[in-house]
Amino acid sequence: MYAQHQLAYAPTPYSYTPTSSLAATVNLDEEVKLSSNSAERELYESLAEIYSILVTLDALEKAFLKDSIAESIYTETCSRLLKQYKSNLADESVARAFVDLDTFKNEWDMEVPRAMERLRIGIPATVEAPSHRPSSQVPGAGAAATHIVSVSENFITLFDAVKMDILSKDTLHPILVEIIQAINKVTDQDFENKGKIVQWLITLNQMRAAEELSPEQARELQFDMNLAYDGFKSTLG
Incomplete structure (x- = not known):
């Protein structure tokens, strides 16, 4: 019987031992910056906000279709999101990076069909086709x-x-x-x-x-x- 040497890690075909030269060039404590100046940072922040708007708007449309949200709240929230979307794209640098809705959606692999349709129309569903009001609410x-x-x-x-x-x-x-x-x-x-x-x-x-x-x-x-x-x-x- 002989003593087996226990490995410090489970070997795999792709096991990798870092070299001292590479380790010397990588500082794990150093912050990785996504932008090199304020203009780039503002651009990325605007694109991130557009991404957030698409996700939020799609969820809002789903909630409205399921009758899980009051019409007044839906209308107010949808109108605000549409304005924020247009406001972000009013900046020429953002519009250039955005290209168009389909390009942005494909680049970030987004599945937001309801948001896409609402942005295409540009107005809340309650404005496009209002639901029938009870007689007590008729002006x-x-x-x-x-x-x-x-x-x-x-x-x-x-x-x-x-x-x-x-x-x-x-x-x-x-x-x-x-x-x-x-x-x-x-x-x-x-x-x-x-x-x-x-x-x-x-x-x-x-x-x-x-x-x-x-x-x-x-x-x-x-x-x-x-x-x-x-x-x-x-x-x-």
């Missing part, structure tokens, strides 16, 4: 009249902007959001060509802030919005 005559006036004013503002060739996304998109929100305060029923408002919201939402509609698109927008306005007026009886 009174005075409130309804105020909202009807708001719808008309916003349509007129949109028509005036198109006539004056003010065709940038950052001008037209907020007006369309105001239109659909005011309409939803008057009625939760679909009407002829209401869907065109949402479709133009999606089109504008996919443009950059300073990007403008072409003359052809401007004519199509005005034509479609005239139809939508007529459809809205037909619901008033």
Whole structure:
């Protein structure tokens, strides 16, 4: 019988013993910096925030579909996340690094289909297609009249902007959001060509802030919005 020498570690085909020369070049106590200057650090922080927004928004959409969150809380939270997303991408360096939503999602291997769809549309689901309100929550005559006036004013503002060739996304998109929100305060029923408002919201939402509609698109927008306005007026009886 002989004494066996016990190994200090379990050998494997890939066992590795560090050399003194390599160990001398690696300082395990040294902090590894992801950025070399403040501009890079801010860029990485913005991209990390976008990642967080996508994950949070996807979870929020799931909760809303399962009726696990109140509509008011969903609307407020979703609107805030959409604004934060747009605010981050307003920085040109962030937008360049981001490239586009599909590229970012693929680069970081993200599975956030509901968030992708919500960002594509650009407005909360409660604004896009409001649920039916109980009769006890229907606005009174005075409130309804105020909202009807708001719808008309916003349509007129949109028509005036198109006539004056003010065709940038950052001008037209907020007006369309105001239109659909005011309409939803008057009625939760679909009407002829209401869907065109949402479709133009999606089109504008996919443009950059300073990007403008072409003359052809401007004519199509005005034509479609005239139809939508007529459809809205037909619901008033």
